[in-house]
Amino acid sequence: MRLRVALFVALGAAAAAGCSLAPRYAVPEVAVPAQLGGADAWQAAAPQDQLPRGAWWQRYEDPVLSALEEQLVAGSPDLAAAVARYSQARALAAEAGAGLFPAAVVGGYANSVRQSDNRPLRPPTQPATYRDDVLAGAAAYELDLWGRARNTALAGRAAAQAAAADLASLRLGLEAELAADYLTLRGIDAQLKLYADTTTAYRRALTLVRDRHEGGIASGLDLARAESQLAATEAQSTDLGARRALLAHAIARLVGQTPDALELARDATLPAVPVIPAGVPSTLLERRPDIAAAERRVAAANAAIGVARAAYFPRLSLNATGGYESAQSSGWLAAPNRFWAVGPQALVTLFDAGLRRAETARARGAFDEVAARYRGTVLSAFQEVADNLSLLGRLELEAGQQSEAARAAERALALASTRYTEGAVSYLEVVTAQTAALQAQGLVLSLDVRRLNASIGLVRGLGGGWTRGADLPGPGAAAAPDGR
Numbered sequence: 001m002r003l004r005v006a007l008f009v010a011l012g013a014a015a016a017a018g019c020s021l022a023p024r025y026a027v028p029e030v031a032v033p034a035q036l037g038g039a040d041a042w043q044a045a046a047p048q049d050q051l052p053r054g055a056w057w058q059r060y061e062d063p064v065l066s067a068l069e070e071q072l073v074a075g076s077p078d079l080a081a082a083v084a085r086y087s088q089a090r091a092l093a094a095e096a097g098a099g100l101f102p103a104a105v106v107g108g109y110a111n112s113v114r115q116s117d118n119r120p121l122r123p124p125t126q127p128a129t130y131r132d133d134v135l136a137g138a139a140a141y142e143l144d145l146w147g148r149a150r151n152t153a154l155a156g157r158a159a160a161q162a163a164a165a166d167l168a169s170l171r172l173g174l175e176a177e178l179a180a181d182y183l184t185l186r187g188i189d190a191q192l193k194l195y196a197d198t199t200t201a202y203r204r205a206l207t208l209v210r211d212r213h214e215g216g217i218a219s220g221l222d223l224a225r226a227e228s229q230l231a232a233t234e235a236q237s238t239d240l241g242a243r244r245a246l247l248a249h250a251i252a253r254l255v256g257q258t259p260d261a262l263e264l265a266r267d268a269t270l271p272a273v274p275v276i277p278a279g280v281p282s283t284l285l286e287r288r289p290d291i292a293a294a295e296r297r298v299a300a301a302n303a304a305i306g307v308a309r310a311a312y313f314p315r316l317s318l319n320a321t322g323g324y325e326s327a328q329s330s331g332w333l334a335a336p337n338r339f340w341a342v343g344p345q346a347l348v349t350l351f352d353a354g355l356r357r358a359e360t361a362r363a364r365g366a367f368d369e370v371a372a373r374y375r376g377t378v379l380s381a382f383q384e385v386a387d388n389l390s391l392l393g394r395l396e397l398e399a400g401q402q403s404e405a406a407r408a409a410e411r412a413l414a415l416a417s418t419r420y421t422e423g424a425v426s427y428l429e430v431v432t433a434q435t436a437a438l439q440a441q442g443l444v445l446s447l448d449v450r451r452l453n454a455s456i457g458l459v460r461g462l463g464g465g466w467t468r469g470a471d472l473p474g475p476g477a478a479a480a481p482d483g484r
Helices: 001-017 056-060 063-075 077-098 148-214 220-254 283-286 287-310 353-423 427-461
Strands: 103-114 131-142 316-326 338-347
Touching: 001 148, 001 287, 056 063, 056 427, 063 077, 063 148, 063 338, 077 148, 148 287, 148 427, 220 427, 283 353, 287 353
Parallel strands: none
Antiparallel strands: 103 131, 131 316, 316 338
16 A cells, blocks of 8 residues: 555656757747837837727727717627627636646445346356445546646636737727717718808808899809809718718727617817827837737647647556445445445557657647747837827827918908909909819818827727736636627
8 A cells, every 4th residue: 555655656746847849938039129110109108108008098088989888898899799709718728727637536326136037157156136226436637747737728828818908909099989979970060160161151142143144243153063062062061961871870880779768968179199109119019919818829829739749658647446336225335345445557559550659749830820820910010100100100290291382371351352343354253263262272181080090090909908917817816808
């Protein structure tokens, strides 16, 4: 008995000191520049300038947008599906980690048995009927000498963390989409106000032209041009209303409501474009959930290589069985009815027609694939941030130029209207000036919306205030990252 105990202790110590056949893990290298070309806004940001954690949309200081974002978290069906996927990944990680611990079962039965009188080799003294009552337990523990169970558990934990980062990435994408749709809708509200004011001015101009025509001063052509200009502007306003309705429906879908259940009042006021510091490029690797998800999948694939390589070596386990068995209904748990068996077990594959070699090659190929995807994700992240930084800078310059063009067009319209009233020009000059002024003012509003959308794109590119160290849950996290 002492020899067996010593054997178990020795095997247990060997298992505890067992090696891992997975390659030493290192995050795939990606060259991180100190500064991206043309993106001068990449710079170290003061701590107080960092994005608000989680509620990044508060920088736009719009209470309606903030309320919609809160509804998104509570009601989005896409987000709910992602939370369910994360829950499944956590369960799979727990399932993979169970292999690190012994498994124990207990069971029993109470049978009445009737043997055949013609059973071959039946002893003549054996009764035809008897009872067989058993209460027993069994335990088994695989000695993880080659790291198969540990690498399986490690891969499961990494996959669960990747699913958590996927959830954060999806949530950030939905939040950004909602903000972009909402601010675009507000831009349409501003354009609708512009068209309403313009239509009012065009009606006054039409009244003037009609009066002049009735007085024989203006021609019928001038009247037709004024009527056409007013009708075309009203048609464009109607088209804007249709676009607004579609955006409102999209917003309702994002927050988990039907189109008729969400009412968004018109508001022609656009928020200012917030200042969003980008920080230094290297911080992007810690502030993007999709990068964290890609890296965790690389770690899982690395562990899977160790699992595949461990198949070349024997699987060793300790097994123990014990209990009571009796043919008597009474005194079932008496000492003479005890039985037990304990000892190690080994299993090794001698021939598998190249199966283990193929599985190892597949695991290495999967690692190479996810490593390449990780590098691609990082490069796409740098491109996304650099694109939006460049776009914000160019759009700010363009917005200033377009504002100057709009002011010039307003001056030209005032001069054309005065010259027409004095009879110096035809109404064609007024119509031309009206068209140019409306287009210039509309472009100013469009540029404001594009700048806002570029700022949202930058927030999304920077991870929305998400950081891997603070927001990526550990393997034992019991709640989803969104607090559900």
